[in-house]
Amino acid sequence: MGFDPEKKGFANLSADNYGVWAPTMESLLKTHKLWMVTGGFSCEPDFVDADNPTKEEKREWRDWMEEMGAAAGMIFLCLDDTQKINVEDYRRHDDPVGMWTSLKVLHHQKTMTTRFTAYDTFFSVRKDPDESLSALHARVVKIMADVRSLRPSNFNLSKLDEELQIMALIHALP
Structure with missing residues (x-):
């Protein structure tokens, strides 16, 4: 073939x-x-x-x-x-x-920076005008899988909380 x-x-x-x-x-x-x-x-x-x-x-x-x-x-x-x-x-x-x-x-670096980029992509999802809800859902599921794949094995909720706080501070800067 x-x-x-x-x-x-x-x-x-x-x-x-x-x-x-x-x-x-x-x-x-x-x-x-x-x-x-x-x-x-x-x-x-x-x-x-x-x-x-x-x-x-x-x-x-x-x-x-x-x-x-x-x-x-x-x-x-x-x-x-x-x-x-x-x-x-x-x-x-x-x-x-x-x-x-x-x-x-x-x-596929499992660093905070790559996770920030993945989080940003995840939280920036918007439904396109001609996009079906099932297509939107599939896109969100795929992006979430990307986010999960970037987590190290010792990742936990405390680490997520810490990263989200840092990300919020970065987004708040002028």
Whole structure:
């Protein structure tokens, strides 16, 4: 099955859509049987005798390298130009694991700043004039999932209260 980035049905990764892009991209990679190499679940094939690999071992290694290259290429084609610089070295080495990890680290930081941005998005939701209530609900649920995903494991109500107070103070500044 060929891949046409123009017909993929979702936006390329930009500075502010990682929460939507990542699971959709993961699903795309899975449908093309490229998630195992991207997620780091598929290791480079070993040779019984590295100096004298069999034809089967050479074929397995070549197939694995082709999967790595295909996954790296697919990820790269699903990035905005502004994001490509972040993974160029990994792309050049056909390293989809490095690309995926680098993008996750860059875009999915569980810091107060990223949570503030997510809270701001959440509290800024407004119904578009032509938007149905079910579409609005879906959008709110998705944004809330993004907010939850940015919380560290030790996050609690006291931490939320503290962050909301800080956010209110920042918003109150001229």
